[in-house]
Amino acid sequence: DADVTQTPRNRITKTGKRIMLECSQTKGHDRMYWYRQDPGLGLRLIYYSFDVKDINKGEISDGYSVSRQAQAKFSLSLESAIPNQTALYFCATSDNQGIRYQETQYFGPGTRLLVL
Amino acid sequence: DQQVKQNSPSLSVQEGRISILNCDYTNSMFDYFLWYKKYPAEGPTFLISISSIKDKNEDGRFTVFLNKSAKHLSLHIVPSQPGDSAVYFCAASAKWGGGSNYKLTFGKGTLLTVNP
Numbered sequence: 001d002a003d004v005t006q007t008p009r010n011r012i013t014k015t016g017k018r019i020m021l022e023c024s025q026t027k028g029h030d031r032m033y034w035y036r037q038d039p040g041l042g043l044r045l046i047y048y049s050f051d052v053k054d055i056n057k058g059e060i061s062d063g064y065s066v067s068r069q070a071q072a073k074f075s076l077s078l079e080s081a082i083p084n085q086t087a088l089y090f091c092a093t094s095d096n097q098g099i100r101y102q103e104t105q106y107f108g109p110g111t112r113l114l115v116l
Numbered sequence: 117d118q119q120v121k122q123n124s125p126s127l128s129v130q131e132g133r134i135s136i137l138n139c140d141y142t143n144s145m146f147d148y149f150l151w152y153k154k155y156p157a158e159g160p161t162f163l164i165s166i167s168s169i170k171d172k173n174e175d176g177r178f179t180v181f182l183n184k185s186a187k188h189l190s191l192h193i194v195p196s197q198p199g200d201s202a203v204y205f206c207a208a209s210a211k212w213g214g215g216s217n218y219k220l221t222f223g224k225g226t227l228l229t230v231n232p
Contacts (some may be wrong), residue, residue: 004148004159010118042120042205042222056217090159102148104208107159 003027004108006091012114013081021076021111023091026067032074033105034058034066035083043090081115082103088112119143120208122223129230135193137226139206142187146208150220151191153179156205163204164191196230203227 003092004025013019023032034046035058055068063085067075074107078085089112092105129135129200137151147168152160164188166173166180173180179192193200206223 029227038225040125044222045219048217048219050217058219070192092159103218104147104162104165107152109157109159 004087004093004106006108006111007034008111009109010112012116014116015082016083019078021078021089021091021109023074023115025072025078025091025093025108027043027093027095027106028071029093029095029106030071031094031103033094034064034076035090036091037090037110038087050057052074059065070083070101078113078115081113084088085113086113086115093108118224119146120223122206125224126227129177129196129228130153131198131230131232132195135196135200135228137190137191137193137204137206137228138171139189139191139223140187140206141189144209144211145210146221148218149182149189150209150210151178152207152209152222153200154205154225157203160205161195166215176201179194193228196228198230198232201228201230206222209217211229 007022021097030051033048035043037043038067049055088110090110091108094103094105150165152165153163154160164175164178182189203225205225207220209218225229
């Protein structure tokens with residue numbers, strides 16, 4: 001079984017709709033992240049959470065919100081989807097190993113979102 | 117402002133030969149570097165990393181070299197195999213946001229094709 005799972009894997013929605021992407025992990029990691037990948041732009045950080053009570057904006061958080069329901073679950077919401085939010089979305093987790101900069105992030109399989 | 121650059125969008129190599137993927141960075145505060153591999157329809161998977169206090173790290177067929185003075189790192193795959201065909205992302209870690217949190221910055225990726 002995968003350590004980091006994302007649902008749905010694919011989603012088509014219309015402009016203005018609210019949608020939620022979900023992420024669950026069984027790695028026992030405290031830290032979770034949401035990224036988006038656009039063609040030719042690599043991965044960009046949307047939001048991150050270092051524990052259930054700690055949520056922080058990333059570099060491109062506008063138009064998104066998140067909820068950390070438990071250590072294992074981190075959801076990303078698009079309050080009112082727009083076409084330029086069409087992208088591949090990845091959830092990731094990492095463990096605090098003491099040397100904070102030496103963290104390795106582990107990614108889910110991704111959710112492909114199309115906003116019409 | 118692209119702080120991590122992978123200037124080659126694609127690379128084609130013959131099976132058995134060496135693959136060399138390159139990555140340049142501009143932020144001298146980066147102190148930990150990672151390579152991820154991504155197959156289509158899957159999330160990025162961690163491949164190998166290197167701390168800024170080292171100049172080489174090896175793991176089986178994969179070796180990462182870091183040249184801090186040139187702000188350059190490279191991933192060598194020897195010998196290359198068809199199963200290595202994937203997109204390779206370079207990532208670098210540094211403090212972000214004025215606090216003590218670290219963030220990964222990703223390059224745009226290089227598509228490696230290993231021909232049988």
